[in-house]
Every structure is written in structure tokens, then in C-alpha cells.
Amino acid sequence: MKKQDMNRDWIATARTLSQALPYLQRYTGATVVIKLGGHAMGSDEAMEDFARDVVLMRQVGVNPVVVHGGGPMINAMLERLEIKSEFVNGKRVTDAATVEVVEMVLSGLVNKHIVQAINRQGGKSVGLSGKDADLMICDQTNPDLGFVGTPAEMNPEFLQELFATDTIPVIAPLGAGRNGETFNVNGDTAAGAIAAALTADRLLLLTDVAGVKGANGDVMTELKAQQIRDLTAEGVIAGGMIPKTETALSAIEGGVRAVVILDGRAPNACLLELFTEHGAGSLIRGD
Numbered sequence: 001m002k003k004q005d006m007n008r009d010w011i012a013t014a015r016t017l018s019q020a021l022p023y024l025q026r027y028t029g030a031t032v033v034i035k036l037g038g039h040a041m042g043s044d045e046a047m048e049d050f051a052r053d054v055v056l057m058r059q060v061g062v063n064p065v066v067v068h069g070g071g072p073m074i075n076a077m078l079e080r081l082e083i084k085s086e087f088v089n090g091k092r093v094t095d096a097a098t099v100e101v102v103e104m105v106l107s108g109l110v111n112k113h114i115v116q117a118i119n120r121q122g123g124k125s126v127g128l129s130g131k132d133a134d135l136m137i138c139d140q141t142n143p144d145l146g147f148v149g150t151p152a153e154m155n156p157e158f159l160q161e162l163f164a165t166d167t168i169p170v171i172a173p174l175g176a177g178r179n180g181e182t183f184n185v186n187g188d189t190a191a192g193a194i195a196a197a198l199t200a201d202r203l204l205l206l207t208d209v210a211g212v213k214g215a216n217g218d219v220m221t222e223l224k225a226q227q228i229r230d231l232t233a234e235g236v237i238a239g240g241m242i243p244k245t246e247t248a249l250s251a252i253e254g255g256v257r258a259v260v261i262l263d264g265r266a267p268n269a270c271l272l273e274l275f276t277e278h279g280a281g282s283l284i285r286g287d
């Protein structure tokens with residue numbers, strides 16, 4: 001590269017930082033819950049980029065909380081162990097053998113992978129599940145689904161204590177049962193419950209599509225609650241998008257300021273959403 005072009009690059013970098021100032025100021029002290037779906041976890045490089053974004057958020061005074069999924073990783077392990085698995089309305093039917101595998105994969109492999117990626121970027125991250133410090137006590141969702149839980153009691157104070165020491169919590173979506181059971185919780189549901197308990201400023205649901213698509217197939221940049229209800233009734237919002245939009249609505253009702261559904265595979269997806277005018281994905285706010 002010519003010296004003149006190199007100078008131009010550095011000038012562009014400095015300008016980008018300068019333009020980000022109002023956004024950085026807006027989010028100082030804000031709590032941002034980020035749900036990283038199993039389908040949004042790509043290559044090691046993509047994980048490194050995600051981790052760098054999270055560390056940057058912490059560096060500029062945001063309190064980031066990562067809640068992750070890992071459905072495809074659970075499927076792979078269940079297949080290796082020759083355990084059959086099925087989903088009903090987006091939730092895995094979870095028997096005693098399955099919940100053991102879910103906990104091993106989510107709290108072990110997936111959780112530690114994310115924690116290590118964040119720490120390698122200079123963050124201070126700890127891995128938890130809903131069982132740690134009774135972060136998420138659950139009731140059984142429906143006996144037909146087995147050990148699937150619905151969050152009932154949360155411990156946001158524990159997360160606030162971690163924020164005070166600049167610690168980045170990474171949470172696996174498992175819940176503690178009141179009688180010592182382990183509950184498998186849908187990752188979106190867990191992220192929504194944690195965001196509501198913290199009355200978070202933003203809940204970012206990172207997935208493998210650019211946002212919520214309307215009837216014409218285009219991504220809708222902003223969605224109202226009623227539009228979500230209509231699109232779901234029309235079957236335009238379907239499959240894995242249903243738990244996300246349902247989570248968005250209940251999180252807003254629970255006091256979260258805004259929810260964004262966006263493509264976690266896009267480079268710097270979280271930074272683009274929080275710190276630029278451009279924004280990303282579909283924004284859902286109260287009516």
C-alpha cells in the first residue's frame with residue numbers, strides 16, 4: 001500500500017472512533033444481554049470477533065451478559081451416543097438421559113469455549129449456568145416435555161456484583177429445579193428472563209438470518225408487538241423464529257427497553273447495532 005493510502009486508512013479509523021462518541025456515551029453504564037445461538041457460532045475466527053466485540057463493550061463501560069444456546073452441538077453429541085431426540089414447538093423433549101447430555105455440552109464444551117475466547121481477548125469472563133448462585137430457578141414447563149424448565153425466580157443481584165468488578169458473565173441455559181432437578185431451558189427464553197430480571201437496556205438475539213422477514217421476504221427493520229402477533233398468525237414468523245419473537249415480546253413487557261434480532265454471523269454485528277447510526281437487524285420496542 002502507498003504511504004498516502006495508509007494515511008487515509010488511519011484517518012478513516014480515527015474518524016470512525018470520533019463518530020462513535022455519542023453512541024459510546026449513550027451506552028455507558030447500560031446493561032446489554034446478548035444471546036448467542038448455536039447456529040450463530042461459526043468458525044474460531046467468528047468466535048474471536050464476537051469475543052472482541054464483547055470485550056470492547058466492557059471496555060467502554062457497558063455491562064455485557066452473554067447467554068448462549070448450542071442446539072446443534074447437543075444434537076451432535078446425542079447422535080454420537082445414539083440417543084434419539086425430538087422437538088415440540090421449538091423445545092427439545094428432554095428425558096433423564098438427555099438432560100445429562102444437555103448439561104455436559106452446554107455447561108461444559110460450549111460455555112467454556114466462549115469464556116476462553118473472551119478471556120483470550122483480554123476480558124475477565126466467568127462461566128455459569130442458571131444453577132450457579134440460583135441465577136435461574138425453574139418450574140417444569142409441561143410434563144410432556146420432561147425436564148424442560150420455565151424460569152420462575154431469578155437472582156439478578158449476583159450478576160450486578162459481577163458487573164461491579166468488570167466481570168463478563170457467560171450463562172448456559174440450564175435451570176435449578178426446586179427439588180434438585182436440572183432443567184433444560186430454551187436459550188432465547190433464558191436470555192429473555194435474564195434481560196427482564198436485569199431490566200436490561202438491550203437484548204440482542206444473535207441468529208443465522210439478517211432479522212425477521214415480512215410477508216414479502218424482506219427484513220423488517222422495526223416491528224411492533226401487534227405486527228409480530230399478526231405475522232405469527234399468518235405463518236410468516238415460523239419455526240425457530242417463534243421463540244425469539246415471543247421472547248422479545250415478554251422481555252419488553254418485563255421492562256427491557258428494546259430487543260434486536262440480528263445476524264450473529266455478520267462481522268462486528270453487536271458493534272454495528274450499538275455504536276453506529278446504521279443499526280442492524282429487526283428492532284422491537286413497546287407499542
Ligand SMILES: Nc1ncnc2c1ncn2[C@@H]1O[C@H](COP(=O)(O)OP(=O)(O)O)[C@@H](O)[C@H]1O
Pocket residue numbers: 037038039040069071206207208209211212213214236237238239240241242
Ligand atoms: N419470518 C421469519 N424471518 C426470519 N427467519 C425466520 C422466519 N420464520 C422462520 N424463520 C427461521 O428461523 C430461524 C432462526 O431460528 P433458529 O434456527 O432456532 O436460530 P438459533 O439457532 O440462532 O437460535 C431462521 O434461520 C429461519 O429459518
Ligand SMILES: CC(=O)N[C@@H](CCC(=O)OP(=O)(O)O)C(=O)O
Pocket residue numbers: 036037038039068069070071072074090091092102148149173184185186187188
Ligand atoms: C428446551 C430446549 O429446547 N433447549 C435447547 C437449549 C439450547 C438452545 O436453545 O440452543 P440454540 O439457541 O442454539 O437453539 C435444546 O435442548 O436445544
